[in-house]
Amino acid sequence: MVKTVNKERLMANFFLPILLVVGFAIWKVLDHFTLPNTFSILLIILTALSGILWCYHRFVVNPKRSRQITRIEQRTGKTLSAEEKQKVEPVSEGSEFVASIFPVLAFVLILRSFVFEPFQIPSGSMEPTLRIGDFLVVEKYAYGIKDPVFQNTLIETGKPQRGDVIVFKAPPQPNVDYIKRIVAIGGDRIRYNELDRKITLVYGENGKPCSENCEVKEFSYSEPVENKEFQFIIGQNPDGSLMYGPSPLETTESGDVEHKIHWYPEPISEGYRYKDYSTQDNYITEWTVPENQYFVMGDNRNNSEDSRFWGFVPEKNIVGKATYIWLSLDKKQNEWPTGIRSERIFQKIQ
Known part of the structure; x- marks a missing residue:
């Protein structure tokens, strides 16, 4: 006994x-x-x-x-x-x-699965809109109530729109969350000019490519100005520390939404790396976005692995819409925080 x-x-x-x-x-x-x-x-x-x-x-x-x-x-x-x-x-x-702890776990599970999910910016691919050290609120219900495992839509609540900043399961790494901006939706044809780095969008109709009397939008850009607050990462030193290059040029892109983007000081030809394009002529590449899929790009155009390089984002992969910054730590990639950027707290993501 x-x-x-x-x-x-x-x-x-x-x-x-x-x-x-x-x-x-x-x-x-x-x-x-x-x-x-x-x-x-x-x-x-x-x-x-x-x-x-x-x-x-x-x-x-x-x-x-x-x-x-x-x-x-x-x-x-x-x-x-x-x-x-x-x-x-x-x-x-x-x-x-x-x-x-069951009541706490149940509350967290419901909140995280169907309402909000926190997300931390890991890299500079969305600069200057989002910075390394930003902590975001992601609305899980913005594009539908989904089951938390297989991501099947249970209740429709809305569709992703051009210009939305979204968090999604990366097609090349489905266990990793990426954050980018939607540039084109299903049916759209997007043209990207590598020389002037400008975008032209031919709107689709109900998820299908337009064939006649198409609406075309040429994105406009303000005069680029050097932003010395940022620097491009160009490699790694032998000791493992990051190697920084020149500061980016900052311009305001006006398309379906207006926001700032970064460019490298000189155009970079990367067309040979592009994927899933429908046509490619000299420095102009065109993609036709399949229905229920999305073409996304980072706001840091020459420092972003996005749809240009690995293809479209299926609707099922989308986690939610990034809406607010709830905390911003003053830090650089692979470095410890040195403070808090109080001016960015509770900032709405445009």
Whole structure:
């Protein structure tokens, strides 16, 4: 009997460490297979386990403990202290802890899956609109209520629009979230001139390419001005530190929305790397966007891996719309923060 009790106590003491080890192992397995929504899967598993334990404690353990306490008090004729009550039908602290966080986990799961998701800017591909160290609010419901694992749309709430800044599962790395700006939607034809780096858009009709009387928009640009607050990353030094090049030229691009972009001081010919284009003539490349897919680009045009290089973004890959900056740390890539950019906090993303 004593051995059985000691064994139960030993298992109780190791319940939480074992749970953490198992959770870490599951995460590494999912990460190895580069599955999308790994965090969501882990959160669902943990919430389900916590919910089972919560129900077990609430509807089985606690009523049993109450009955036992009542019997003991009736038999002894005295009221048990809080410490004595804890010794009646004891359960492991780890099990109690996991059960106790079920309401919190359920709230986080619902909030993160269907309402908002935080996102941190990891690189300079969206400068100057978004900077390294910016923390964003991503509206999950902006383009539909989706299931958190397979991303199938359950309830339609809207469609992505040209000019929206979106977070999405990267087609070349579905387990990684990217953030870019939508330039063209299904049916649109986008022309990009590498010499003057300007965009021309031929609007599609109901997701299909336009064939006659097409609406054409040539994006306009303000006079480029050097922005010395930023520098292009051109490589890595032998010690692992980043190697910086010249400062970018900043201009305001006016298309479906108006926003600032960065250009390299001189045009860079990268057409040989482009993918999925419908035509390519000298320095002008044209893409025709398939229905329910999107052509995205970074605002830092010469420092962004985007649809030009790896293709279109399927609607199913879209996580949500980036709407606000809720925190901005003053930092550079691969460096520790040195402060807070208070002027960027609660800034709406345009």
